[in-house]
Structure formats: structure tokens, C-alpha cells
Amino acid sequence: MKVDVLLGLQWGDEGKGKIVDVLTPRYDVIARFQGGPNAGHTLEFNGQKYILRSIPSGIFQGGKMNIIGNGVVLDPLLFKQEAEALAKSGHDLTQRLSISKKAHLILPTHRVLDAAYEAAKGDGKIGTTGKGIGPAYTDKVSRNGIRVGDVLNNFDAKYAAAKARHESILKSLNYAYDITQLEADWLEALEYLKTFNLIDSEQVINHTLKEGKSILAEGAQGTMLDIDFGSYPFVTSSNTVCAGCCTGLGVSPRSIGEVYGIFKAYCTRVGSGPFPTELFDETGETICRVGNEFGSVTGRKRRCGWIDLVALKYSIMINGVTQLIMMKSDVLDGFDTIKACVAYEINGKEVTEFPYEADDSLSPVYVELPGWKTDMTKMSSEDEFPEEFNAYLTFLEEELGVPVKIVSVGPDREQTIIRYTED
Numbered sequence: 281m282k283v284d285v286l287l288g289l290q291w292g293d294e295g296k297g298k299i300v301d302v303l304t305p306r307y308d309v310i311a312r313f314q315g316g317p318n319a320g321h322t323l324e325f326n327g328q329k330y331i332l333r334s335i336p337s338g339i340f341q342g343g344k345m346n347i348i349g350n351g352v353v354l355d356p357l358l359f360k361q362e363a364e365a366l367a368k369s370g371h372d373l374t375q376r377l378s379i380s381k382k383a384h385l386i387l388p389t390h391r392v393l394d395a396a397y398e399a400a401k402g403d404g405k406i407g408t409t410g411k412g413i414g415p416a417y418t419d420k421v422s423r424n425g426i427r428v429g430d431v432l433n434n435f436d437a438k439y440a441a442a443k444a445r446h447e448s449i450l451k452s453l454n455y456a457y458d459i460t461q462l463e464a465d466w467l468e469a470l471e472y473l474k475t476f477n478l479i480d481s482e483q484v485i486n487h488t489l490k491e492g493k494s495i496l497a498e499g500a501q502g503t504m505l506d507i508d509f510g511s512y513p514f515v516t517s518s519n520t521v522c523a524g525c526c527t528g529l530g531v532s533p534r535s536i537g538e539v540y541g542i543f544k545a546y547c548t549r550v551g552s553g554p555f556p557t558e559l560f561d562e563t564g565e566t567i568c569r570v571g572n573e574f575g576s577v578t579g580r581k582r583r584c585g586w587i588d589l590v591a592l593k594y595s596i597m598i599n600g601v602t603q604l605i606m607m608k609s610d611v612l613d614g615f616d617t618i619k620a621c622v623a624y625e626i627n628g629k630e631v632t633e634f635p636y637e638a639d640d641s642l643s644p645v646y647v648e649l650p651g652w653k654t655d656m657t658k659m660s661s662e663d664e665f666p667e668e669f670n671a672y673l674t675f676l677e678e679e680l681g682v683p684v685k686i687v688s689v690g691p692d693r694e695q696t697i698i699r700y701t702e703d
């Protein structure tokens with residue numbers, strides 16, 4: 281069998297958690313392959329809302345096995361808080377969640393370094409989630425990291441060396457901090473981590489495929505936040521693209537099956553960095569209010585704008601997307617007209633390829649389409665779609681060259697419309 285991958289095509293928060301949950305019944309295993317607690321994946325069903333950060337979104341449906349892959353960076357303390365809250369609400373995961381021994385740990389001093397680096401950047405700050413993601417991945421790549429498997433062997437010496445190194449950097453940055461309580465809680469959380477199956481996930485995953493079982497890989501963040509292809513340096517520190525699934529789970533490119541590319545019917549971004557179609561007017565405010573566009577982890581207001589097909593095409597190309605999933609269609613229900621950016625004007629020239637620098641020198645070229653002015657939130661079949669909405673979908677499919685197979689019309693699991701019957 282193959283690994284199907286679901287990943288964000290914009291700047292994150294596309295609705296990945298909701299759709300992974302919806303698709304879970306089709307799979308045997310759900311696995312996260314990159315990112316860490318910078319993610320906030322929201323799921324809603326039976327009147328309950330859950331926000332997952334490090335734990336895959338496949339934990340709620342049908343007792344499936346969930347795996348945190350080697351490409352993830354894990355903060356044991358945040359993980360403990362997340363897993364304990366789930367256990368309290370009746371979802372004990374100790375038997376259904378395995379963690380790769382090769383996943384890297386986020387140390388308390390990584391969080392402090394994240395804050396210190398941001399402070400040092402001043403106005404040029406990235407606007408990170410403050411979870412220590414960048415410093416943890418930096419240590420991984422510079423071969424200084426500590427991995428989950430290390431908690432089983434000679435951990436204290438490795439921890440002391442890493443901490444001392446971080447302390448000397450923080451000293452050089454003249455950054456004041458106190459992690460006494462955080463560190464005590466973090467070290468205690470390591471014991472909790474040990475109660476989970478710590479595995480060689482690449483072995484387990486490849487055996488699973490050989491046994492004819494199916495895997496859904498859950499991306500975090502989005503393609504425009506990818507360390508290589510996103511709007512660098514305003515990006516996260518991992519490969520959020522499809523290739524990140526190969527390195528983050530240990531599967532060969534030949535094992536990749538469907539690539540689900542998920543996007544909002546408009547566009548949002550949290551934190552700093554270029555956003556060509558950002559709206560600073562009442563329309564942007566309306567999208568923000570109707571779409572409830574506030575970060576699920578940080579609560580930060582998300583910047584809002586029209587859909588950007590130049591960026592989307594780029595994301596589709598990088599990922600080899602085979603199916604599109606459009607989220608939050610209902611948020612545009614009230615608009616008379618809807619805009620879609622089809623090109624950028626740069627120095628008087630129209631450009632349709634995503635440029636090296638998507639800075640303030642470009643202005644979006646829009647196509648305007650009629651709105652559908654219909655409440656879509658209670659619809660359950662594509663037969664109910666208003667004519668204008670169908671026209672919008674057809675326009676997107678023609679522009680993007682990939683079919684939109686799922687349309688989401690609200691945050692609840694039930695508010696999901698599968699367009700063409702699958703086999």
C-alpha cells in the first residue's frame with residue numbers, strides 16, 4: 281500500500297486537522313511527519329472542540345494507530361499536557377500512539393532561545409509561535425540535538441551538555457531568563473513520555489505498508505512556510521512539503537500515493553512576512569470576523585486576504601498534488617463578489633510564476649467572480665451547491681489543473697462534502 285499525504289498549500293491553518301479526522305476511517309495508521317507544537321489543528325464533532333499540537337488528528341475515529349514520526353520536534357511538557365487533557369476527556373492514547381525514537385526533543389532552553397532570537401531581530405522578527413521550533417531544528421541539523429530515544433540512555437549527560445551550550449549562547453545575547461520551574465516540569469514530563477511506545481517508526485511504517493495497510497501522513501504548517509520553498513526567512517524550520525513526508529517518516533518517494541492539497545477559499549497568514557493578497561480594509565476585517573481567524577495556539581489575529589492562485593499553483597507544483605480540498609467556503613457566503621489573484625504585476629509586467637521575492641513591489645491582479653449569497657453551512661451534497669459556487673469551483677479547477685474533491689462548509693466533521701464518490 282501507499283502513504284497518502286495531506287498537507288497545507290498556503291500559510292498554515294487551512295483546516296488540516298478537521299480533514300485528517302474526516303479521512304481517518306479510510307486508513308489504518310495516521311502519522312505526523314514534521315513540525316511540532318507550533319501546529320494547532322482543530323477538530324469539531326458532537327459539539328466538542330479539540331485542538332491538537334503534537335498528536336496526530338487520527339486519534340478520535342475507530343481506534344486507529346497514530347505515530348509521531350522522526351521528522352517531528354517534540355516538547356515533552358506540551359505533549360504531556362496535551363495527552364493528559366485528552367485522557368481526561370476519555371481518550372487515553374498510551375496504547376494507540378507511538379513516538380519515533382528519532383524525533384528530536386525541544387528543550388526548555390530552546391524555547392528561551394526562540395524568544396531571544398526573536399528579540400534580537402527587532403522589527404525584522406519572524407513572529408514565531410515561541411515554542412522553540414527553530415532552535416530545536418537548528419540543533420538537529422548542526423548535530424547537537426537530543427532525540428526521544430536518548431531518554432532511555434545516558435540522558436543526563438547529553439542534557440547537561442546541551443543546556444550548557446544554550447546557556448552560553450543566551451549569555452552572549454545578554455538575554456535574561458529563569459527556567460527553574462519550566463525545567464522541573466519538563467524533566468518530570470520525560471517520565472510520562474516513557475510510558476508511550478517509543479519505536480523505530482521508519483521500520484514500523486514500512487512493515488505496515490508491506491502488510492497491505494494504508495497510512496495517512498498529516499502535514500503541519502503549509503507549503504508557503506516551508507524552509508526551502510516558503511517566503512524565506514519568514515518560514516518555519518522544517519520541510520512542510522510532500523518531500524518532508526519521505527524524510528519525516530522514512531518512506532521512499534515511490535511509496536507516496538495521493539497528495540491531498542488543502543486550502544482555504546481565501547487566504548490567511550499569522551506572523552510576519554510577505555502576503556501579496558492581504559486586505560487591509562473592511563473586506564479583510566469581515567473575512568477575519570466571519571472566519572474567526574485567530575490562531576488556535578497563540579490566539580493571534582490572522583492576516584486575511586483573497587485567494588492567491590499564483591501561490592497555490594506553486595504549491596501544487598512543489599507537492600505534486602493529486603486532489604484538492606477547499607475549506608471555509610461558508611466564510612464567503614455573504615459576499616456579492618469574490619476576488620481571486622491570477623497574476624502579480626511587478627515593475628509594470630504581469631507575472632504568473634511565484635517570484636523569488638514576493639515583497640511590497642508587487643501588486644496582485646484579480647479576477648472578480650459573482651458571490652453565491654447563500655448559506656452553505658447546512659448543505660450535505662454537491663447537488664445543493666448554488667450555481668455561482670459551482671462556477672467558482674470550475675474556475676479554480678481550470679486555473680489549478682487539479683480537481684477539488686472535498687468542500688468544507690463549516691468547522692464540524694459533518695460539514696464536509698465529498699464531491700465525487702470514491703471507489
Ligand code: GDP
Nearest residue numbers: 293294295296297320321322608688689690691
Ligand atoms: P489546521 O492548523 O490546518 O488544522 O487549521 P486550524 O485548526 O488552525 O484552523 C482552521 C480553523 O477553521 C479552525 O478553527 C477550524 O475549526 C475552522 N474550520 C475548519 N473548516 C472550516 C470550514 O469549512 N468553515 C468554517 N467556518 N470553519 C472551519
Ligand code: IMO
Nearest residue numbers: 292293318319320407408409500501516550551
Ligand atoms: P498549523 O499546523 C500557521 C508560523 C508562525 C511564524 C512562522 C515560524 O496549525 O497550520 P515557528 O514557531 O514555526 O518557528 O514560526 O510560522 N507558523 C504557523 N502559522 N499555522 C501553523 O501551523 C504554524 N506554525 C508556524 O506564525 O510566522
Ligand code: MG
Nearest residue numbers: 293319320321
Ligand atoms: Mg493551525
